[in-house]
Amino acid sequence: MSIGVFDSGVGGLTVHRRLVDRFAKADFIYLADQANAPYGGRSGEEIVELTKAGCVRLFEAGCDLVVLACNTAASVALRRLQQTWLPGYRRELGRPVNVLGIVVPTIEAATGLPWEHEAERRGDKVEKLDILGVFSTPATAASRVYEIEIDKRRQDVAVFSEPCPELARMIEAGAPRDELAAVIEGHVKALARRIGRHPDRAILGCTHYEITADLFQAALPAGTPLIRQPDATADALARYLERHPEFDAGTGAVRRFLTTGRPGAQHSLVETFWGGPLSFEPA
Numbered sequence: 001m002s003i004g005v006f007d008s009g010v011g012g013l014t015v016h017r018r019l020v021d022r023f024a025k026a027d028f029i030y031l032a033d034q035a036n037a038p039y040g041g042r043s044g045e046e047i048v049e050l051t052k053a054g055c056v057r058l059f060e061a062g063c064d065l066v067v068l069a070c071n072t073a074a075s076v077a078l079r080r081l082q083q084t085w086l087p088g089y090r091r092e093l094g095r096p097v098n099v100l101g102i103v104v105p106t107i108e109a110a111t112g113l114p115w116e117h118e119a120e121r122r123g124d125k126v127e128k129l130d131i132l133g134v135f136s137t138p139a140t141a142a143s144r145v146y147e148i149e150i151d152k153r154r155q156d157v158a159v160f161s162e163p164c165p166e167l168a169r170m171i172e173a174g175a176p177r178d179e180l181a182a183v184i185e186g187h188v189k190a191l192a193r194r195i196g197r198h199p200d201r202a203i204l205g206c207t208h209y210e211i212t213a214d215l216f217q218a219a220l221p222a223g224t225p226l227i228r229q230p231d232a233t234a235d236a237l238a239r240y241l242e243r244h245p246e247f248d249a250g251t252g253a254v255r256r257f258l259t260t261g262r263p264g265a266q267h268s269l270v271e272t273f274w275g276g277p278l279s280f281e282p283a
């Protein structure tokens with residue numbers, strides 16, 4: 001089988017790159033839903049339907065396991081799909097398929113705790129010493145998934161989200177670096193104003209932003225640690241495959257790239273980041 005990697009666009013390639021590096025022999029099919037990107041300003045219902053359609057396309061292409069390399073899809077749609085759609089769909093297909101997200105591995109990396117861990121709620125007041133900033137799409141910020149799930153596990157960490165409504169679209173379109181840098185600086189400053197200081201650590205909570213991680217790093221105070229979603233997701237997938245031998249990741253080193261948008265090459269911002277030419281087939 002192949003492992004499917006799904007995003008609204010090119011952002012998930014940041015995760016895909018790390019997965020390919022880590023699982024060199026495994027077979028991968030990447031799907032970018034570029035006809036419908038960006039997802040970040042869409043309604044919850046639309047995000048659920050588009051994510052489901054993307055997963056179906058990847059299962060039909062021969063994947064048994066799909067990684068949602070998209071915070072917006074994972075935070076808005078994943079739980080709904082796992083609860084209301086996947087069990088019936090598995091029965092229909094007659095084979096074990098599953099969808100994994102990117103938010104759980106990120107929260108594990110941010111808290112230093114396994115997902116199963118929930119903090120013991122004690123009555124005493126805990127000082128929030130560790131301020132964690134999350135830059136994300138409006139839909140991910142509105143889901144409050146990072147605030148809620150981190151607060152359950154680490155009472156000493158305070159999470160502040162900064163929605164960046166225009167950024168994924170700009171990266172998707174290959175905007176010039178100076179324009180991206182100005183928008184990123186604006187969001188870093190806006191977050192610092194809201195908190196009263198800069199965060200101690202930050203999550204780039206949209207996979208598109210990883211392509212401009214150096215610009216975030218430059219806009220944040222020197223040395224601010226960034227929690228890296230590609231690393232966290234690759235670690236989580238390795239653990240998952242070990243626990244679930246029924247999912248065989250293949251050995252043919254297949255690399256297919258599908259898009260619902262315009263097939264062919266991606267822009268240079270993406271290819272530079274990827275480290276070579278990329279050619280997308282129609283989905």
Ligand code: DGL
Pocket residue numbers: 007008009011012037038039040041069070071072073137140168169205206207208
């Ligand atoms: N790359 C996606 C994410 O991680 C989606 C961006 C978008 O389509 O708005 O949230």
